[in-house]
Amino acid sequence: MPWTRTRQRIGAGDLAVHSLCLMLVCFVASPVSPITVTSPPELHASRGESVLLVCTFSSTSRPTSRMSVDWSYRPPSGGAPQTFFHFSSKAFPPADGQFQGRVRWQGSPARGEASVTLLNASLADNGTFTCSVRNPPDVHGSPTSHTVLTVTPKVASVRFSDVGVLLVFVLLPSALVTLGLIARMCCPQKEHSHHSKAYRSPIEVTEEDEYAAWQMRTKMRKKICCDLDKTEWEEGYYSQKTRPPGEQGVAESQC
Structure with missing residues (x-):
């Protein structure tokens, strides 16, 4: 009787050890590996x-229909991230909210x-965007990555159209x-005025x-006088020829 009880205890212990070894072998043999997700820290x-x-991931398991991607947003003021995009076999863009119709x-x-x-x-899009990728059975590692987006006012630029050119x-x-x-037209007048002011006054010009x-x-008076004297002299010369010798005189010119 005591020997039977001892044999039952030994059998129960062997069964427990066997079960533990089987669980350990199954865990080690399962294809579980880490997944890595990367994104630029700033944009x-x-x-x-x-x-x-941008969001890229690396996984030892081939992506299947069980793989999923989630994008979430958190404003600069903080708070819980809000998921606005989901992918699982196909894309599910946001149906409402801040990013409705703006995600591809x-x-x-x-x-x-x-x-x-x-x-x-x-400018309202400033904040942190998080990319999360899950690809079972790869569930360990770093399945998320964060990017801080900074949007600034657009710098004004000059663009010439054909009409402008x-x-x-x-x-x-x-x-x-x-x-x-x-x-x-203006420079000669200025030069003439400057020349006049520099070299002579209006009084000198007058x-x-x-x-x-x-x-x-x-000169005109002299010319007129000479012409008159010449005319008178010629008249006197011809008149002297016709006059008697005693009455002839000599006409002298005053020019």
């Missing part, structure tokens, strides 16, 4: 641009890509020619003009 964009939120799936699970594009970025090439030469003509006019009048 910068201007308001109105499209932003590619760009991933390819076969190549280890789980990226999305955010359209028409706004045409106006520039037409109006600019015309303006230059006009300015050149105006300068040409005296020279009066002196020139006086000389002209004097």
Whole structure:
């Protein structure tokens, strides 16, 4: 009787050890390995641009229909992340909320890509975007990655259209020619005025003009007198030929 009880105890102990070994073998033999998800730590964009939120993952298990991707957003003020995009065999974009109609799936699970594009970025999109990838049985490791997005106002830029370029090439030469003509018309007057002010006064100019006019009048008077004297002399000369010898005189010229 005691021997029977001892044999039963030994058999129960062997069964427990055998069960523990079987569980350990099954756990070691199962294909469980870590998964790694990576994303750029920071992204910068201007308001109105499209932003590619990059997310890649590596897993030893081939992606299947059980693989899933979740994108969540947390504003700079903090708080719990809000999931706005989900992928599992197909994409499920946000049906409402801040990102409605602005998220496009760009991933390819076969190549280890789980990226999305955010359209028409706004200043309200500033915050942290988290990419989470699950690919059972790979459930350990780092299945999430974070990216901080900074959206800034768009810098104003000058863009010339065809009409603008045409106006520039037409109006600019015309303006230059006009300015050149105006300068040409104004500069001689300025130089003449400066020359007059520098070398002689208005009084000197008036005296020279009066002196020139006086000389002209004097010459005219002399010319008139000479012409009259010449005429009188000729008349006297011919009259003397016809007069008697005693009455002939000599006409002298006063010029």
